[in-house]
Amino acid sequence: MSVDADTVRRIGRLARIKIEENDVEKLQGELNVILGFVDQLSEVDVSGVEPMTSVAPMALRRREDQITDGGYPEKIVANAPLSEDDFFMVPKVVE
């Protein structure tokens, strides 16, 4: 399988990475080299094979649904590029 220019633009939007128009063709080439390489996987007979969900033979641990941490909003926003009154600040999203 390979991607066309429109698909490159589309996955750029899905991934929230701005792709400059003059870079689409180059990126398309690079992605297709990788997709060409992974195409070998279609040779493998995977009928009846379970997809791996856990590499170690263990059940995922469960825990009590309890609050065990928190109460320090100033630490949570300490690294934010923009914050006010312990809130993250973002550009206006509602008209």
Place this chain on the structure above:
Amino acid sequence: MTTELTKLSLTDTVKGLKNKDFTSKEVTASYLYAIEKAQSLNAYVAVTADQALDMAEKSDERLAKGEGGALEGVPLGIKDLFCTKGVHSQAASHILDGFKPEYESTVTQNLWNDGAVMLGKLNMDEFAMGSSNETSYYGPVINPWRAEDGNKDLVPGGSSGGSASAVAGWLCAGATATDTGGSIRQPAAFTGTVGIKPTYGRCSRWGVVAFASSLDQAGPIARTVEDCAHLMTSMAGFDPKDSTSVDLAVPDFAAAVERGVKGLTIGVPKEYRVEGMPEEIEKLWHQGLEWLKAEGATIKDISLPHTKYALPAYYIVAPAEASSNLARYDGVKYGLRVPGKDITDMYEQTRAEGFGREVQRRVLIGTYALSAGYYDAYYLRAQKVRTLIKKDFEDVFNDGVDAILTPATPSAAFGVADKDMATDPIKMYLNDIFTVTVNMAGLPGIAVPAGKDGQGLPLGLQLIGKPFDEETLFAAGRVIEKAHGEDFTPKQWW
């Protein structure tokens, strides 16, 4: 100031400190001086000199009273992927500009609890994506090794290139590293150092910047097998904060180092004999088998039939998980923000400027592989292939094999800005051809220096073990280390 103390192994540093032959402050100051002199290697992205001397002073107080942990006073370098409280932790990425965590990763906390001293943060490929340490926002790391007849800069491998270069260049007594597809073992092989990726679940991933969560594991890089064993014992352990951390007692790995290989069966997989592999690597592999045989191991030819599909499956699974993990870098919670005309534009501009080319490429591949209509063809198929890869290993272990010997890398270290690698991403990816299977199956793997190529550059062998049997890897690795008779100290030019 001299750098004499930096030439000691980690094990001898521990002994010297306990015997009061020197103080932690002396050895820490020696390393800080060595780091200062070695800027051309670009191994560190942040040096925490004041904090290091402060930690050393506290260690000296404990040592003076005959107290202290297993690594009391020993100066270490920490890969920039580990979150360290109040200290530069950026995964060598522009998008985490200025990020200083409010918390400490479990693995580094374990090391500090045992008395270790932090010298600073080590350079790496951005978000651990790379095999040459050239994708770092902070520029490439240079390998302390050079070809005998040249002065060309070589890469230290990646993604833990800073860790490997710092250990080989005497800029720390040992280093933390991480391995998602070979990022501990390949750089160790390129720099004549020892690196082990433990079994998935052995080390907590809590506080380690995530790349591909089902593959990521932390481990040490150090100058000797025994040094690695000491670090591994301290780094490993159950952590309730990581749901994939395994609740299993951590053995004293150093106690296994001299155990030998008598009576063990070592498997030799025919699929690792790849086309175009240099003859010297083939020879080294054979030599390694002879060394193990001479110490009483039995050699057995084995087959791991799905080996060739491990790398293509990895290039679906790892980018898919990365695209999900890296969604958190949005210009809101931490790091870089590039303003835009609305919130979506802000996200897109921030991520375009903040992520380097290789990271963008992988996020795009992962986004595509997980997108509607393609999930079954790519991600689901890759996870099924992964089941088959793991079964290959289970079959040979069930058949009586105790460990598997393979080359660590298909070549020795290559030049910085290698044209072949730059034009074809697959050529770069092939560096991990022998190591990536181990991550796909969650197994432990160790890279040990074993010989040199025609230009005098180090070459490594890899041992792959059963789940949670790192001890056998330390024992077998030590046999190779004792047998090779080579000097793995680079000639100092920096």
